Amino acid sequence: MLSGRRYDPLKRVLDLTVGTLTLPVVLPVLGLCAVAIALDTPGPIVFKQRRTGRDGRPFEIYKFRTMVANAEELKKDLQHLSVVPYPDFKLIDDPRVTRVGRILRTTSLDELPQIWNVLRGDMSLVGPRPTSFAPDTYDLWHARRLEVRPGLTGLWQIIGRNTTDFDERSRLDEQYIRTRSLAVDLKILVRTVPEMIRQHGF
Numbered sequence: 229m230l231s232g233r234r235y236d237p238l239k240r241v242l243d244l245t246v247g248t249l250t251l252p253v254v255l256p257v258l259g260l261c262a263v264a265i266a267l268d269t270p271g272p273i274v275f276k277q278r279r280t281g282r283d284g285r286p287f288e289i290y291k292f293r294t295m296v297a298n299a300e301e302l303k304k305d306l307q308h309l310s311v312v313p314y315p316d317f318k319l320i321d322d323p324r325v326t327r328v329g330r331i332l333r334t335t336s337l338d339e340l341p342q343i344w345n346v347l348r349g350d351m352s353l354v355g356p357r358p359t360s361f362a363p364d365t366y367d368l369w370h371a372r373r374l375e376v377r378p379g380l381t382g383l384w385q386i387i388g389r390n391t392t393d394f395d396e397r398s399r400l401d402e403q404y405i406r407t408r409s410l411a412v413d414l415k416i417l418v419r420t421v422p423e424m425i426r427q428h429g430f
Contacts, residue, residue, distance in 0.1 A: 238410055243353050246417070247346045254343055261292055261337055268328040271297030274341055279358035282377045287350040289358060290341035294329025295322070315361040316394050336424045342380050354413040355379025356401035359394075370394070373401040376408070381420040 262273045275293040278286050296302070302324055303317065312318045325333065332338040345351040351358065358378035363371065383400040404412070 235409065239352060239413065240349070242410060242413065243346050246353055247343055250343070254340060257337065258340055261332060261340065264328045265293055265326075265332075269296060269326045277360055279360055279378070280363055280374070281350055281358060282374060284363040284371075284374050287345070287358075289350070290344055292329075292332055292338040292341060294326060294332050294338050295324040296326060299324040312393065315359075315365045339380060346380060350377075352377040352379050353381065354404075354408075354416050355382055356404070357382060357384060357397075369402075370398050372405060373398055376405055381416060383416065386416060386419045386423055 265273045272293055275291045275295075276288045277291070279289040281287045306319060306322075306324075307317065309319055310317045311320055329338070342351060346353055355376050355378050356373040363374060366374075383404045384397050387400070
C-alpha cells in the first residue's frame with residue numbers, strides 16, 4: 229500500500245480524472261432526473277443535507293430529492309418505527325418517499341449529484357459513506373472512519389448491502405482503511421457498476 233503522502237494526492241487525481249471524464253454521460257442523466265422530480269411532486273429538485281466529513285468536519289452533501297418536501301419534519305414522528313438502532317434511521321416502505329424517488333433510490337441515481345461533492349473535494353469516489361449524525365454520537369473506535377474522505381461508494385455498497393447496523397458498516401470501513409490503495413479503489417469502482425445495474429441501490 230502506498231504511504232498516505234503518496235496515496236492521497238494520487239487518489240485525488242483519480243477522483244478528478246474519473247469525475248471529469250464521466251460528466252458527458254452524467255449530465256444528461258442528471259437533467260432527465262431533474263425533470264422527473266419536478267413533474268412528480270412540488271419542492272426542490274436537489275436535497276442538501278449536513279454530513280460529517282474527514283476529521284469530523286461538516287459539509288453539505290447533494291442528492292436528488294426522493295421524499296416529500298417536509299420529510300425532515302415528519303422524521304421526528306416516525307423515529308420510533310426505525311428498523312435500525314439509533315443514531316441510524318431507516319423505515320421499511322417509508323411513506324415519505326415519492327414515486328419518482330423510489331425509482332431513483334432503487335437505481336442509486338439519487339446519489340449522482342454527489343459527483344459535485346467529489347469534484348469539490350468534500351468526498352472521494354471511494355470511501356466510507358458520510359453519516360448524517362455528528363461525531364459526538366460515535367463510539368471512540370468508530371472515529372477511524374473519519375481519517376479519510378467519505379466516499380460515493382465503498383465496501384458496504386459491494387459486499388455489505390444487507391448490513392444495516394452501523395457497527396458492522398464501520399468494520400467494513402475499517403477494513404477498507406487498512407487495505408486501501410489505488411488498485412482497491414479501482415476494483416470497488418468497477419464492482420459498483422453491476423451493483424447499480426442490479427438495482428440494489430445504495
